[in-house]
Amino acid sequence: MPDPQAPSLITPPDIDDSQLVEQAVNGDVNAFNGLVLRYQDRVYSIAYRIMGEPDGAADMTQDAFINAFRKLETYRGGSFIGWMGRIVTNTCYDELRKRKRRPQTAFDDLPGGDADDGPPIASDSITPEEAAQRSDLQQAIADCIRALNDDQRVVMVLCDIENQSYQEIAEIMNLNMGTVKSRLSRARVAVRNCLQAVQELLPPEFRLGDEG
Template sequence: MSLLQHQEAVLIEKAKTGDVESFELLIASYQKRAFNIAYRMLGNLEDANDITQEALVKVYRSIHNFKGNSSFSTWLYSIVNNVCIDFIRKNKKAKLLYIDKQQDGESYQREIPDEINTPECLFEKNEIKRMVHDAINQLNYEQRNIIILRDIQGFSYQEIAEMINVSVGTVKSRISRARSNLKEIISENYKVTS
């Protein structure tokens, strides 16, 4: 066990006894990523802030249930993920970002961008990000969630499996299906040919 893991284990044990200061120290390094997960899932800063806070309160209230079968971060992020899913289910009309789409019907080809950060390249990169973000928001919440966890947040298959309580094989299958649907959405909405 590394020194950091030992320090985290000590903070977890103190937090389990109700030590608020230890809990705050424990979650300090995880709050930004927890917010990013919520923001990517919900697409709204205000909702993401609220959901992140709600998830952290749940973590605090249920930390005594943390058994250490997975890493603390995986356990915490799974709670954030579940709170987001509950929010989406309760608010089926959750707002998505970038609803305005260009529907001029023209197809075009994109050149491979030069790595120089000229204004044109930066604009192109931002347009691609917007296009992909818009397409992700069109996926159902299960597929959006799996894409965010794997391709945006960079969690391993094993971590995702622990977070959403399924097998690694199921995670791989869902990611494959979600990526396929994402490619289809991009092709249909933006007339991109593969």
């Protein structure tokens, strides 16, 4: 049965984000769904990097879109995905803290080796070998991020995946700048040390520590 909400029919690609936001803020769920379809991979990916597993990431993604729709009037222009990224990050971070208070070991203590990273978005121009190699590398990076503690991981995702500034990160996580810098540097050092264990996966130009 065709979905009556089928947003692909109603969101031609030439409508820009701000127009959709404008319609959505007036209660047009279909317009908002245009934005959902446009950015759901990105939002889900952020959630997935933070949560470290697909089910929780999907839940957080859905919650984040609902939250975003409800507080759409607080969106002050600028990059919609930047705003959306902050919302999904916050949603995930709240959930992680909730889980920390009431631990669910099944999710938080995964060693990270066998998690399904989901299929990377395919690019048309690479060979299967390249794809496999890239997939291994991607998997290794993802595993090293997943191995971080929650606080470091969220800061790293905000900075290096969402490209939020230190100032924005401080506001999102309610931290001072010094703490943001310190958590980020520790996260980067930890990921580097993690990746050094899988040097052979890295392309030559990324052999860590090698002089270029």
